[in-house]
Structure formats: C-alpha cells, structure tokens
Amino acid sequence: MTEVDEVGRDEMPGDSRGERRPSKVAIVGAGAVGSTLAYACLLRGAAREVVLHDLNKTKVEAEALDIAHGIQFTPMGSVRGSDDVAICAGADVVVITAGARQKPGQSRLDLAGATIDIMRTLVPQLVDVAPGAVYIMVANPVDVVTYAGLKISGLPEGQFFGSGTVLDSSRLRYLIARQCGVAVQSVHAYIAGEHGDSELPLWSSAMIGAVPLLQWGPTSDGSLLDEGVRASIASEVKNSAYRIIEGKGATNYAVGLAVVRIIEAVLRDEHRVLSVSSLLDDYLGISDVCMSVPTVVGHDGVGRRLVPVVTETERYGLARSAESIRAVAKQFGF
Numbered sequence: 001m002t003e004v005d006e007v008g009r010d011e012m013p014g015d016s017r018g019e020r021r022p023s024k025v026a027i028v029g030a031g032a033v034g035s036t037l038a039y040a041c042l043l044r045g046a047a048r049e050v051v052l053h054d055l056n057k058t059k060v061e062a063e064a065l066d067i068a069h070g071i072q073f074t075p076m077g078s079v080r081g082s083d084d085v086a087i088c089a090g091a092d093v094v095v096i097t098a099g100a101r102q103k104p105g106q107s108r109l110d111l112a113g114a115t116i117d118i119m120r121t122l123v124p125q126l127v128d129v130a131p132g133a134v135y136i137m138v139a140n141p142v143d144v145v146t147y148a149g150l151k152i153s154g155l156p157e158g159q160f161f162g163s164g165t166v167l168d169s170s171r172l173r174y175l176i177a178r179q180c181g182v183a184v185q186s187v188h189a190y191i192a193g194e195h196g197d198s199e200l201p202l203w204s205s206a207m208i209g210a211v212p213l214l215q216w217g218p219t220s221d222g223s224l225l226d227e228g229v230r231a232s233i234a235s236e237v238k239n240s241a242y243r244i245i246e247g248k249g250a251t252n253y254a255v256g257l258a259v260v261r262i263i264e265a266v267l268r269d270e271h272r273v274l275s276v277s278s279l280l281d282d283y284l285g286i287s288d289v290c291m292s293v294p295t296v297v298g299h300d301g302v303g304r305r306l307v308p309v310v311t312e313t314e315r316y317g318l319a320r321s322a323e324s325i326r327a328v329a330k331q332f333g334f
C-alpha cells in the first residue's frame, strides 16, 4: 500500500456531551467532491482521522498531501490517501463519491449504468474492510445508486443511505432566506423525493421561525411568496447543478459542507432531521425505493422518517418521483 500520511495534533475536542468520539471517516473517490469533503471535514474538525481512497494513486496522494500541509491551521485531525481500499479499514463512516460525473446537459439519471458498475465491485470491498461503518452514498444518481449499493452490501437498511436532498434543501433555504430577508438558519424547509429532476419542495410544512411559510407576508422586495415566486424558487433549486456544471464542470463546495453535516450527525449521534435518501417502507404509501424525506440521523444511521402535513399535489409529486427512481433502478437489475 502506498500512502501519504500526515498526522496532526493528537488531541481533539469531545462532542457536546464532552465525550471523545470514535471518528475515522473514509472518503472513497478523491475527485472534486471527495477532496472538498475531506477538506471540509478537517476544517470543521468533524473527525479525528480522514482517509481518502481512489484508484488514481497519483491524484489521491497529491490531494491528501495538499490538505495535510494545512493541518496546523485546522481544529484537529490527520489525513491520509491511498489507492488501496484497505486504508478504509475500521472506518466509522464511509462516504462514497466514486462515480461518473455529469457532463453539461446530462441528467444525473444518465450516470446510473456507469456508477452502478463501479458499486458492484467497490461496495463488497468496502464492506469487507469496514463492516461496522455507516455508509453515505453521494455518487449520482444518488437515490438509484443508494438502493443498488444497499442491496449489494447486504447491510441493514439503516446503515446505508444517501446524501439525498440535503444539498437541495440547503439551496432551497438559501433562496427563501434571500427572498424573505431572514437568516438561512431560521428557514425550515425540505426538498423531498429524488435528488434530481423530479424533486419537489414540501411547501406546506415549510416554516420561517414560527410562521408557516405559506402565511409569510410581503417579502423583502415587496412581492408575496405566491405560487409563481415559489415555482421560480423550486426551478432554481432544481437547475442549480446544471448551472454550476455549465460554468465550472462540477459542484463541490456546498455538497462538501452538506455531507460533512451528515457525517457530524452520525458521529455525534445528533438525531438531527435531515432529508437523506433511505429505503422507504410505506411512507405515504411509498415502499421499496430509496429517496429523500425528512429523517432522523444519528449514530446508527437513519432512524425515524417524519411525515409532515402534505397536500394532495405534494403526495402525488412524491409518488411520481419514487416511480422515476424505481424505473431507472429496474433498468439496471435492481
């Protein structure tokens, strides 16, 4: 095994309960997303040890070394990179970003065949070395690949889930916050369904502070959050990735931050409600598909799925989204 190894400070702060937490995070795929995620983990002090694995030895070693050179300035941690999957051994969390990336104009669903092919060999290797880890799929199309990866892994459903629409919900909150002139942290709103073209905002349950979003009065520019404004926000969220990929070839910063937030929820056993993608079982009548709904995330992975108030249109939108994910999974034998 060839490794680049740089160990930082030994000590790390405990979590909110003052405990030392187990914290080895393995990131598979050291491309734009994986490397940014490793950097974000170190910056936030999310984990004591971050390892990167990629088939591209030169690239993974260079990324790990570049991040390691900044460890003096991060809260804690160590980072190593290797082309040998054994570097992931004993990880508490494994994040999979290895996969085809969209070319301008391609949809996420267009990547299914290539990414599922990678998972057929990669997932068993990872489960071999890190059977107790919580697995977070990021590679696209994330819902289809999470479903395939879960089946390939043979792991309990709670232990294997996808980053889903945590990123999209963050984009939605950013746009609502900007429109309404409030802090993004005061917006509670979720994008549910596919992380992709059939996703939908759950407007009926969205809140700003203690006020239901649908009862919010005039926004900062004097307009109301009427159907037209909401539709344009939803469309901007849905098209964000296309726009960014057109401009710079990949999205990496916001997804890095979104996924590190999910990792923290697991490592700190936060029971945080996040719109991750997991296997649903009679959720508003939807079963046997991985897609995003507000979900409690903690040390064991995914727990309870929350069922908000939904309109008939939202319920129909969720069912339609589930169908489009399922159709692609079936096409590739899952």
Ligand SMILES: NC(=O)C1=CN([C@@H]2O[C@H](COP(=O)(O)OP(=O)(O)OC[C@H]3O[C@@H](n4cnc5c(N)ncnc54)[C@H](O)[C@@H]3O)[C@@H](O)[C@H]2O)C=CC1
Residues within 6 Å of the ligand: 028, 029, 030, 031, 032, 033, 034, 053, 054, 055, 056, 059, 097, 098, 099, 100, 101, 102, 111, 115, 118, 122, 137, 138, 139, 140, 141, 142, 163, 164, 167, 195, 250, 251, 252, 255
């Ligand atoms: N779920 C989400 O919210 C988001 C998902 N993505 C997805 O994340 C994935 C990665 O995107 P980028 O980092 O931009 O792509 P990239 O092409 O920059 O990186 C992918 C890396 O995976 C590596 N890789 C491929 N097969 C591997 C294997 N079997 N084992 C180990 N490493 C392997 C490649 O060598 C490459 O370095 C794509 O599928 C992309 O669509 C990207 C942004 C957001």
Ligand SMILES: CC(=O)C(=O)O
Residues within 6 Å of the ligand: 102, 108, 140, 167, 240, 241, 251, 255
């Ligand atoms: C690429 C992608 O899935 C995103 O940025 O949403």
